[in-house]
Amino acid sequence: MARIVIDQVRKSYGALHVLKDFSLDIADGEFVVLVGPSGCGKSTMLKILAGLEEASGGTIRIGGRDVTDLAPGDRDIAMVFQNYALYPHLTVAANMGFGLKMRGTPADVITRRVQEAARILDVEHLLERRPRQLSGGQRQRVALGRAIVREPAAFLMDEPLSNLDAKLRVHMRAEIGALHQRLGVTTIYVTHDQIEAMTMANRIVIMKDGEIQQIADPETMFERPANLFVAGFIGSPGMNFLSARAQGGTTRLFGEAVPVPPGADGDVTIGLRPEHIEAGPGAVTFMARPSLVESLGSEKYIYFEAPDDNRPPGFLKQSEEDQRGSRLIARLVNAGPVRIGENVTLSFDPARLHVFDPATGKAIR
Amino acid sequence: MAGGRFSLDLARPSRQHWLGYILLAPAVLLIAAIIVYPLIVSVDLSFQNVGIARLDQPRRPFTTANYERLFTSPDFWNACWVTLKLIVVVTSACFILGLGTALLVNNRFKGRSVARLLVAMPWAVPEVIAVVIFAWIFDSSFGLMNWVFLSLGLIDKTINWFSDPDAAFAVVATTMIWKGYPFVSIMSLAGLQSIPEDYYAAARVDGASALQRLRYITLPCLMPVIGVTTVLVMLWIFRDFSIIYVLTGGGPLKATQTLSIMTYEQAFSFFRMGYASAIGVVTLVICVIAAKLTMRRAPDNL
Ligand SMILES: Nc1ncnc2c1ncn2[C@@H]1O[C@H](COP(=O)(O)OP(=O)(O)OP(=O)(O)O)[C@@H](O)[C@H]1O
Ligand SMILES: [Mg+2]
Numbered sequence: 001m002a003r004i005v006i007d008q009v010r011k012s013y014g015a016l017h018v019l020k021d022f023s024l025d026i027a028d029g030e031f032v033v034l035v036g037p038s039g040c041g042k043s044t045m046l047k048i049l050a051g052l053e054e055a056s057g058g059t060i061r062i063g064g065r066d067v068t069d070l071a072p073g074d075r076d077i078a079m080v081f082q083n084y085a086l087y088p089h090l091t092v093a094a095n096m097g098f099g100l101k102m103r104g105t106p107a108d109v110i111t112r113r114v115q116e117a118a119r120i121l122d123v124e125h126l127l128e129r130r131p132r133q134l135s136g137g138q139r140q141r142v143a144l145g146r147a148i149v150r151e152p153a154a155f156l157m158d159e160p161l162s163n164l165d166a167k168l169r170v171h172m173r174a175e176i177g178a179l180h181q182r183l184g185v186t187t188i189y190v191t192h193d194q195i196e197a198m199t200m201a202n203r204i205v206i207m208k209d210g211e212i213q214q215i216a217d218p219e220t221m222f223e224r225p226a227n228l229f230v231a232g233f234i235g236s237p238g239m240n241f242l243s244a245r246a247q248g249g250t251t252r253l254f255g256e257a258v259p260v261p262p263g264a265d266g267d268v269t270i271g272l273r274p275e276h277i278e279a280g281p282g283a284v285t286f287m288a289r290p291s292l293v294e295s296l297g298s299e300k301y302i303y304f305e306a307p308d309d310n311r312p313p314g315f316l317k318q319s320e321e322d323q324r325g326s327r328l329i330a331r332l333v334n335a336g337p338v339r340i341g342e343n344v345t346l347s348f349d350p351a352r353l354h355v356f357d358p359a360t361g362k363a364i365r
Numbered sequence: 366m367a368g369g370r371f372s373l374d375l376a377r378p379s380r381q382h383w384l385g386y387i388l389l390a391p392a393v394l395l396i397a398a399i400i401v402y403p404l405i406v407s408v409d410l411s412f413q414n415v416g417i418a419r420l421d422q423p424r425r426p427f428t429t430a431n432y433e434r435l436f437t438s439p440d441f442w443n444a445c446w447v448t449l450k451l452i453v454v455v456t457s458a459c460f461i462l463g464l465g466t467a468l469l470v471n472n473r474f475k476g477r478s479v480a481r482l483l484v485a486m487p488w489a490v491p492e493v494i495a496v497v498i499f500a501w502i503f504d505s506s507f508g509l510m511n512w513v514f515l516s517l518g519l520i521d522k523t524i525n526w527f528s529d530p531d532a533a534f535a536v537v538a539t540t541m542i543w544k545g546y547p548f549v550s551i552m553s554l555a556g557l558q559s560i561p562e563d564y565y566a567a568a569r570v571d572g573a574s575a576l577q578r579l580r581y582i583t584l585p586c587l588m589p590v591i592g593v594t595t596v597l598v599m600l601w602i603f604r605d606f607s608i609i610y611v612l613t614g615g616g617p618l619k620a621t622q623t624l625s626i627m628t629y630e631q632a633f634s635f636f637r638m639g640y641a642s643a644i645g646v647v648t649l650v651i652c653v654i655a656a657k658l659t660m661r662r663a664p665d666n667l
Contacts, residue, residue, distance in 0.1 A: 052566050073572025085563035089585040098581070099571035150571070 002063030002076075002153035002186055003028045004049070009058030011044055011210075018044050019210045022058070029184045031177075035197040035233075036207035042190040045207075046156050049188065050079050063153050073102070078147035080157040084139045086131035092142050093118075093127040099150045110149075117149045120179070137168045144179065154186040161196065173199060194234050198222070206230050228361040231271045231354055237301065240277075240328040242270045242310040243358065254286035254307055258350045263364045269313055271354035274301070277330035279338075282347025291327065293338050302330045302338055302346075313358060404649075411642035418638040431643035441644065443619055444627040451538060451623060452602050458542045459598055460591075463549025468583075470550075471557045481554070488547035496611040499540040503527070530620030533613050537621045540608050545601065549594055556590035557583070596656045603652050624648045 004026040011019040018041045026032050034042045047053040049060060051072035059068045067075045078099070086095050094101075096117060097110040105113075118124045121141045131139055140160060147155055160176070161169045177200050180187055191197055197204045198218045206213040206221070206229070214226040225231035231239050244251040246264040251257075253270060260268065288304040295301075306312055306328050330346055338344050355364045375384045410418055411432070413425040435441050466484045470477060487495065502509045503526040511523040526532045560583065568578050584591075606625050609615060615622035615630065622630075624644060632641035 047566075050566075050570055052569060071572075072566075072569040077570065079567065079570045081563045081567060083561070083563060085561065085567040087564060087582060087585070089588070098568070098573075102568070102571050102573045102577055102581075146567075146571075 003061075004063075004154060004186060004188070005059075005061040006045075006049070007059045007061070009045070009048060009060065010056045011041070011048060011053070012056050017210055019048075019055075022210075022212060024205060024212070024215065026186060026188065029186055031180050031187045031189065031200060031202045032205060033189045033191060033197040033201035033203075034205045034207060035191055035194055036213075037233075038192060040207045041210040042192070042207060043158055044210075046079075046158050046188065046190050050077060050156055051075050076153040078150045078152040078155055080143050080147050080155065080160045082159045082162055084131070084143040084163075086139060086142060086146070088131055090130075091127065092123065092129050092131065092134070092145075095131065095142060096127075096145045096149050099146065113149045113151075114145075117145045120148065120182070121145045136164050137172060140164060140172055141175075144176070148179070148183065148185075152185070154188065157187065157189045159191055160189075161191070162193075169196075176200065195236065198234065206233060224363070224365075225271075225354065226363055228269065228271075228356050231356070231363075235273055235275075237274050237329050237331065239271045239273050239354070240306075241312040242272065242306055242328075243313050244268055244270050244310055246355070253284070253310055255309075256284050256286060258284055258353070260350075260353065260355050261365055264355045267358050268364065269356040269358045270310075271356060272328075272348060272352065274329040274331035276352040277332070277346050277348050279332045279335040280345055280347065283349045285345060285347040287343045288328075288330070288346050289343050290338055290340050293340055298333065300332045300335055300338060302332060302335075302344070303327045304330070407642040407645055410639050411646045413639050415639035415642075416636050425639075431640045432647075434640065435643050435647065440619065440622075440627065444622050444624045444644075447534075447619075447621060448603065448623040450534070451541070452599055454538050455541045455545060455602055456595065456598050458538070459546040459549045460595075462542065462546040463594075464553050464587075466546070466550045467553035467557055468579075471554060484550050485547045487543050488551065490544075492544060492605075492607045493611060495544050496540060496608050499536065499543070500612055503536045527613060528617050530618050533617055534620050537609055537612055540612060541602065541605065544608065545598055548601075549598065552590055552594045553587060556587045560586045592660060596659045599655060599659065600652060603648065624651075 004024075006022060006024045006026075009019060009022045010017070022041075022045060024032070034045060036042055044053060048055045051067070051070060051074075055068065059066060061067065062075060062077065086092075087098070090098065093111075093114050096114045100110045100113065114127070115124070118127055121144055123138060123141050123145060126134060126138060126142070131142065134142065140163075143160065157176075161172050164172060173196060176189075189196075189200060198221070201218055203215060203217050204221050205215050208229050214221065214230045216224070216226075221230065221234050225234060228241075232241070242253060244253055245266065246260050246268045247266075249259060249262045249264075251260050251264070251268065251270070260270075288302070290302045290304050292303040293300060294303075304327065306326050311326050312328075332338070335344075356362065357364055373383075374380070406418075409424075412427050412429065414428055414430060415425060470481045470484055474480075490498075501507075503511075505511065505523055505525040505527065508523075508526070510526070511520075514520045515523070524532055526536050564582050564586070565578060568582055573581065603623075604625055605623075606629060609621050609623060609626055610629070613621045615626040625648070628641050628644045628648065631637045631644060
């Protein structure tokens with residue numbers, strides 16, 4: 001178990017800067033999730049931590065020891081790979097004991113530790129099988145087992161759940177969480193799935209283009225996003241964005257005067273989460289004409305056009321699936337019947353608004 | 366449908382396998398004509414006392430004399446011994462060279478594609494040309510090898526490579542190794558490239574040294590490829606004729622006379638086709654057994 005300090009780590013492939021001054025201080029026993037869109041450098045950071053890639057600059061300390069130029073095997077870390085990297089020619093038991101064997105651990109100790117890990121992960125009955133005779137979830141468990149028998153100072157996991165189907169992923173998510181609770185080993189977990197990040201992390205690190213956007217616990221990430229990118233990345237469905245002009249602490253949204261923080265002046269981008277829009281009148285009330293209604297049973301997603309004055313800025317297309325253009329989404333719980341084309345009364349609390357500077361993307365508070 | 370009622374609808378589920386048979390048929394017929402039929406004929410010949418085989422002649426009486434003679438002939442056992450020596454020496458050398466070069470050119474470095482081409486080159490050279498090159502290299506008066514050895518001071522007078530039994534065997538083995546290792550190299554390289562990078566990353570995180578990664582990951586993962594390749598190389602040595610025939614003709618003193626050279630000599634120099642067929646049949650049986658043994662071992666490791 002160890003504290004991990006990453007200090008100003010940089011990485012470039014020729015002219016391509018994949019990581020820019022990455023600094024992160026991870027407490028002993030913490031579960032940190034690196035999250036960000038594809039190609040933002042998450043795996044690269046993890047490989048540098050593991051010693052599989054060389055950093056172009058910066059230092060890494062694990063448990064007070066400078067490991068920046070240490071071989072992967074000497075760093076006392078274990079890694080779980082996206083496609084498990086189980087050796088097909090070895091049995092499950094041999095796979096799990098491989099790291100210990102390479103370190104010259106006596107055979108009886110290896111057997112005991114493998115048994116113990118197998119019991120924790122509930123794979124005891126699979127020990128004599130080959131990896132190809134296992135299901136996806138079982139392989140995942142064995143890959144975790146291979147990491148925990150080593151009893152390392154830290155676990156590094158690179159999208160370990162992305163090869164599983166949705167249901168199994170939710171299950172394994174909980175299982176990894178429980179494992180972390182039980183073992184208390186410092187864990188760095190990479191994913192591009194914000195739900196995984198929100199549910200598992202003690203702290204989330206959001207990255208984009210090799211730069212850290214925000215480091216915070218899941219709650220703060222959701223409630224106080226530092227910039228437009230974070231605001232759009234966290235939450236599902238994503239935050240609604242509107243453009244407006246602020247003056248003297250007020251702006252106009254849906255034709256109503258709405259208070260904004262005093263720092264906001266001139267053009268601003270306003271963020272409003274779908275779940276913060278409610279059915280019926282409230283602090284700020286407006287009428288909307290739904291162009292699409294999706295009912296998920298307990299809740300409804302209502303799509304409606306933003307008013308002309310508040311057309312959302314075009315550049316805000318955060319994620320691929322989020323191609324809603326100028327449409328806004330309201331997520332209503334226990335709303336009455338809502339029909340396409342029939343006006344509904346909606347409202348929101350102005351305290352829930354997020355205000356951003358459209359030029360820099362930074363939050364204005 | 367355009368073809369009307371005469372068309373054969375192969376897309377029907379019940380006829381799915383028809384297309385396979387239809388496509389396979391010409392090849393099967395061809396193989397039957399050029400391999401199976403001669404094979405049957407030669408098995409038949411091996412049980413007759415035939416000089417020059419002619420299909421228009423009546424069958425000679427059945428006899429096992431060819432086999433009796435074969436198993437008591439010192440020449441046959443000598444040929445078996447030479448073939449075995451050649452197989453052991455050439456196969457192992459081909460594997461050491463082939464695997465070694467494959468591991469080398471699998472690394473990332475400048476000029477890798479050129480290096481790969483050079484490694485594979487001997488494979489593209491026709492056998493007879495390779496033999497001519499080596500015949501020159503080992504020529505007793507103007508050969509490169511004698512010159513190199515003399516210049517290095519390893520010998521004080523030229524070696525006559527083709528009149529000394531051991532030297533002749535060494536020359537034949539060298540030529541075969543040179544001709545044969547690129548095949549092992551190409552096959553191994555293909556095998557190496559199919560090993561996921563993650564296995565090595567995982568092993569490095571687990572603290573495995575380069576040698577341990579070779580021993581515990583690379584070699585086991587290559588096992589299926591190595592098995593098939595061993596069989597193919599072995600069979601190639603069994604049946605290879607041109608290299609030995611052009612270099613030494615089987616001599617001196619039958620030191621390089623393998624089973625295939627012996628078969629040829631009996632059939633076309635001494636015109637004992639029945640006897641030659643018996644050698645051929647025995648060689649075939651040995652080949653089948655050797656291939657079976659090798660193939661059975663290999664996939665078990667994975
Ligand atoms: N060997 C390499 N040479 C050049 N560029 C590379 C190399 N490896 C990675 N990159 C680049 O570095 C960037 C970050 O890659 P990385 O694998 O860390 O992304 P990621 O955040 O893990 O994405 P994903 O979610 O798709 O796994 C990418 O733009 C990629 O193209
Ligand atoms: Mg990645």
